[in-house]
Amino acid sequence: MPVSHTAAMDEHPVLEVDSLAICYGKLEVCSDVSLNVRRGEALALIGESGSGKSVTVLAVTGLLGRGGAVTRGRIMLDGEEISRLSDRERRRRGLLGKRIGMIFQNPSRALDPVFTIGQQLNEAISLTGLSGKEALRRKGAEWLRHVGLPDPEEALDRYPHQLSGGQRQRAMIAIALASEPELLIADEPTTALDVTIQAQVLNLIRRLQRELNLALVIVTHDFGVVAAMADRVAVMYAGQVVETGTVANIINAPRHPYTRALLASLPTGVPGARIAALPGSVPSAVAMPTGCRFHPRCPIAIDRCSQETPQLESAAGGHQLRCLRAEEIARHV
Secondary structure (H helix, E strand, O other): OOOOOOOOOOOOEEEEEEEEEEEEOOEEEEEEEEEEEEOOOEEEEEOOOOOOHHHHHHHHHOOOOOOEEEEEEEEEEOOEEOOOOOHHHHHHHOOEOOOEEEEOOOHHHHOOOOOOHHHHHHHHHHHHOOOOHHHHHHHHHHHHHHOOOOOHHHHHOOOHHHOOHHHHHHHHHHHHHOOOOOEEEEEOOOOOOOHHHHHHHHHHHHHHHHHHOOEEEEEEOOHHHHHHHOOEEEEEEOOEEEEEEEHHHHHHOOOOHHHHHHHHOOOOOOOOOOOOOOOOOOOOHHHOOOOOOOHHHOOOOOHHHHOOOOOOEEOHHHOEEOOOOHHHHHHOO
16 A cells, blocks of 8 residues: 555645746747645646646646746745756656656556556656565555556556556556655546546546645546546636636636636536537637737626736635626625
8 A cells, every 4th residue: 555645734835836927939828827736635727728727737847848938937846946947957856757746638648658567667666765676566566456457467567558548547647656746737637538437537536646645736627527626726718827716616606707607608417408608719829818818708898808917816705816807796796
């Protein structure tokens, strides 16, 4: 059984992102992104495709790729500034893989096809200081057993293509956790799986996160995943966080017009019920609207919304809102 961390939610954030801006070349794709997550807590990042969720977590992991860079703000991992470390320095400090575990969208792409599951597990486990062929194999089998893979000893010697999609995702979860990280990031972890396997994998991630008392950031576009997995939510739109709050507050009493529109567009389950589709689409970073970025799609926008840029500010009920009409909305909730 893997060693559990301290079973309590710390006040000090494991991850703190403060006023972050991310650019590819001269193009700013995210701006003024602020969020945090503590040990034992699960934070969901939600929004439509193109809202900046995945880019934000790629900045945290140092995987922005060629041309991508953090140009303003900071990323703190357990009190250490990491946003401007070089790739070499990140590797030296063991950030991704040891201190940060990552579950990617597609396990078929993320797992190396030329190495067995056992070899890939060994690489992660060795970051904890464990060594020796037999000791690594025992620990690897223990992790595969812990994530529910049948015949873990046999699975260690299999290549990724010899496992089913659900089994590959379980193996990836084991690899992400085997280095005993402080922070676990799950970027749309069930995208490539069928519906029945999705629920199993989400339940597995949530159970392990609680058992190991990890800080968890899960990226999703599905409020069903938010309700099942998260303690708090950060809603993103056009490269900015527009609302944060507890899951109960966001789902039951959303304040930002974008959050309300997302929730209103969900199927109700009532036969014949009309879904309130959100018109338009997330703007491109090359043609970002002036003022509030949501105002061209907002049902309550006024002239002021196209001229003034809203800041993320505290609001009633533990929310944070980026909306010029936040006080008016609060009076009518």
